Amino acid sequence: MAEVTAILPQGVGYGVVLGVGFFFAAFMAILAQIQNRYTQYSTKTSEEFNTASRSVKPGLIASGIVSAWTWAATLLQSCTVAYEYGVSGPFWYASGATVQILLFAILGVKVKQNAPRCHTYLEIIYTRYGSTAHWVFMVFAFITNILVGSQLLLGGSAVVTALTGMNVYAAVWLIPVGVTVYVVLGGLRATFLCDYTHTFILMIIMLYFIFEVYASSPLIGSPREMYNLLKIAAAQRPVSGNTDGSYMTLKSNFALIFGVIQLCSGSGTVFLDQGYWQRAIASRPSTAVRAYLLGGLAWYAIPFAFATTLGLSAVALTGHSSFPTYPNPLSPSQVSAGLAAPTAAVALLGKRGAAALLIILFMAVTSAASSEMIATSSILTFDVYKLHIRPDAPPSTMITVSHIMIVVFAFVMAIVASIWQAIGIDLGWLFLFMGVVIGGAVVPVALTICWKKQTKAAAITGAIVGCAAGLFAWLLTAAMTNDGVLSVATTGQEYASVAGCLASICTGGICTVGISLWNPDDFDWEITRAINRVLDESSSSSSSTSEETARASQLREKEKDPANVEVREARTQGADDAPLPGLKFAEDEHPDKLRGALKFAVIGSFSLVAIMDIIVPLPMFFSQYTFSIKFFTAWVVIGIIWAFCSAFVCIFLPLIESRAAIFEVGGGLIRDVFTGGRDHRKRKVMAESGAKGDA
Numbered sequence: 196m197a198e199v200t201a202i203l204p205q206g207v208g209y210g211v212v213l214g215v216g217f218f219f220a221a222f223m224a225i226l227a228q229i230q231n232r233y234t235q236y237s238t239k240t241s242e243e244f245n246t247a248s249r250s251v252k253p254g255l256i257a258s259g260i261v262s263a264w265t266w267a268a269t270l271l272q273s274c275t276v277a278y279e280y281g282v283s284g285p286f287w288y289a290s291g292a293t294v295q296i297l298l299f300a301i302l303g304v305k306v307k308q309n310a311p312r313c314h315t316y317l318e319i320i321y322t323r324y325g326s327t328a329h330w331v332f333m334v335f336a337f338i339t340n341i342l343v344g345s346q347l348l349l350g351g352s353a354v355v356t357a358l359t360g361m362n363v364y365a366a367v368w369l370i371p372v373g374v375t376v377y378v379v380l381g382g383l384r385a386t387f388l389c390d391y392t393h394t395f396i397l398m399i400i401m402l403y404f405i406f407e408v409y410a411s412s413p414l415i416g417s418p419r420e421m422y423n424l425l426k427i428a429a430a431q432r433p434v435s436g437n438t439d440g441s442y443m444t445l446k447s448n449f450a451l452i453f454g455v456i457q458l459c460s461g462s463g464t465v466f467l468d469q470g471y472w473q474r475a476i477a478s479r480p481s482t483a484v485r486a487y488l489l490g491g492l493a494w495y496a497i498p499f500a501f502a503t504t505l506g507l508s509a510v511a512l513t514g515h516s517s518f519p520t521y522p523n524p525l526s527p528s529q530v531s532a533g534l535a536a537p538t539a540a541v542a543l544l545g546k547r548g549a550a551a552l553l554i555i556l557f558m559a560v561t562s563a564a565s566s567e568m569i570a571t572s573s574i575l576t577f578d579v580y581k582l583h584i585r586p587d588a589p590p591s592t593m594i595t596v597s598h599i600m601i602v603v604f605a606f607v608m609a610i611v612a613s614i615w616q617a618i619g620i621d622l623g624w625l626f627l628f629m630g631v632v633i634g635g636a637v638v639p640v641a642l643t644i645c646w647k648k649q650t651k652a653a654a655i656t657g658a659i660v661g662c663a664a665g666l667f668a669w670l671l672t673a674a675m676t677n678d679g680v681l682s683v684a685t686t687g688q689e690y691a692s693v694a695g696c697l698a699s700i701c702t703g704g705i706c707t708v709g710i711s712l713w714n715p716d717d718f719d720w721e722i723t724r725a726i727n728r729v730l731d732e733s734s735s736s737s738s739s740t741s742e743e744t745a746r747a748s749q750l751r752e753k754e755k756d757p758a759n760v761e762v763r764e765a766r767t768q769g770a771d772d773a774p775l776p777g778l779k780f781a782e783d784e785h786p787d788k789l790r791g792a793l794k795f796a797v798i799g800s801f802s803l804v805a806i807m808d809i810i811v812p813l814p815m816f817f818s819q820y821t822f823s824i825k826f827f828t829a830w831v832v833i834g835i836i837w838a839f840c841s842a843f844v845c846i847f848l849p850l851i852e853s854r855a856a857i858f859e860v861g862g863g864l865i866r867d868v869f870t871g872g873r874d875h876r877k878r879k880v881m882a883e884s885g886a887k888g889d890a
């Protein structure tokens with residue numbers, strides 16, 4: 196097997212992992228200071244730290260969704276399937292994993308309708324089904340976060356090592372360091388802002404690769420040349436299961452199987468990951484749907500355009516002397532480790548390509564890892580510590596626990612990734628395995644917030660039986676298709692994985708629906724609507740810190756201004772740990788008002804899913820169509836236009852929406868520069884004296 200020799204010095208690996216990590220930590224520290232000084236939101240309150248005061252606008256939520264859902268695998272595995280199956284690989288990677296984000300728009304509205312003050316989806320499970328179900332689903336939630344977190348580190352470290360020669364364990368342990376610091380410093384809102392900058396950089400580098408490959412590279416430089424090179428590749432290395440072995444057809448049996456795996460496993464990694472619930476919780480009620488639909492559509496372009504660029508470049512350039520393993524193709528283990536994208540980047544652009552790939556990957560890994568960290572920390576804080584250890588914990592303790600749990604989870608991610616590395620599990624294997632183990636809990640979790648007839652027994656049985664059925668089908672298929680041999684290689688094959696994923700998700704769904712219909716519940720949503728309402732109404736007393744009381748007073752002052760709808764909305768949604776008594780639903784939070792948003796979510800998400808997963812691909816699959824040069828060019832151009840639209844959503848929309856806040860912060864900074872901070876101190880003293888007067 197030809198090795199991929201490190202093209203960059205080790206120092207660059209350490210420099211990116213530590214240097215860029217600490218740069219963002221410092222950036223986050225500054226952002227948190229600015230937020231605390233110039234806005235009404237303080238990172239020192241646990242509501243703000245964990246829910247961003249439920250006031251974030253759709254553009255920033257969409258950019259946060261894109262950043263959380265852009266894993267190392269989104270860049271690497273999408274290129275792997277492009278390398279293995281041709282154009283259908285990126286298509287199924289993107290179409291299979293956008294669906295869950297689009298459908299989550301429905302859960303986003305449901306959570307606003309039925310549990311508007313929850314911090315985690317597990318609080319809803321606890322309130323509806325009690326302690327046993329809470330523990331069962333907490334295990335599924337932790338497995339999801341640990342699998343995703345460790346997979347991020349595994350994929351990220353494999354590429355850092357391949358490109359720079361950095362020790363793989365050093366990469367696994369050092370990548371989370373900077374992220375931990377910045378998440379602890381900033382909490383959820385500042386994490387969104389940091390995610391925004393990561394996504395900004397990621398989009399720019401993706402567009403750089405696209406233009407290099409399809410416009411300026413002397414090796415490819417146009418869709419026509421790519422088309423010709425892919426034709427030559429198909430003659431030399433035909434793809435098994437594709438029409439005529441072509442790389443330019445959606446009639447690809449293994450890509451279709453991969454698409455089904457992607458659909459199932461993506462459902463688990465979205466619906467069971469607190470990170471996506473957290474973004475719905477952080478949204479304004481009226482705009483959660485828009486944020487998820489926009490986020491899903493914007494994310495689609497990343498695997499689709501990136502892998503249609505670099506994954507296909509790897510196929511096209513495998514026979515070129517600049518390819519790192521020339522004259523050999525990548526070995527199966529190199530493909531499974533995710534090396535198609537870095538080898539293509541090196542073949543195209545040498546050291547520049549390696550450096551660009553290293554940075555884009557680091558951006559993806561760190562921003563997705565930050566989402567996993569804050570999500571898991573919220574579960575450990577609200578569901579383990581608050582519910583089961585210290586129900587009367589004051590806000591100041593909750594915030595300390597949140598910080599500690601972020602550090603704990605960083606250690607867990609690194610330990611588990613090191614174990615995978617040591618026992619020879621790579622990114623590809625883990626990617627195919629995840630849906631098998633967590634799929635059973637998907638339908639029970641979704642129905643907990645959507646269906647009043649689901650019973651506790653049905654939810655628990657569905658999740659556990661689904662998981663068991665998935666594991667059984669996975670191992671049985673691996674054994675049956677490999678003469679009884681069970682190994683990492685045989686259990687990492689597509690047939691075993693698709694059997695396990697389908698068995699897990701379908702058995703879980705059938706069990707939970709069947710048992711519920713046999714003896715249905717008639718749940719009263721008022722019970723989950725009351726989650727944290729009592730806490731909100733009573734917590735203005737002793738448990739609040741003086742800063743929180745002062746902040747409550749500031750909010751009361753702002754609230755008196757008839758123009759300040761935003762502050763009233765934040766207040767009624769528990770924006771602070773010390774709100775006023777007698778909270779009511781905000782206007783747009785009332786369940787009846789959200790019916791229109793729900794209808795929009797259902798129609799929008801189902802229509803888009805039908806287009807992406809049925810209407811476009813299936814006729815092209817069954818007609819066995821092989822792309823003509825014109826069709827391939829149009830395919831590439833659509834990818835490029837989509838990438839630009841995504842860049843607009845992720846880069847410009849948050850700026851446009853937040854212009855008032857930017858001016859407010861900018862005004863505060865300018866005032867401070869000209870008054871030496873006296874004006875700010877005066878306002879603070881006034882707010883604090885107002886707070887004392889109120890107390």
Ligand SMILES: NC(N)=O
Nearest residue numbers: 264266268269292
């Ligand atoms: N987030 C994914 N499935 O790339």
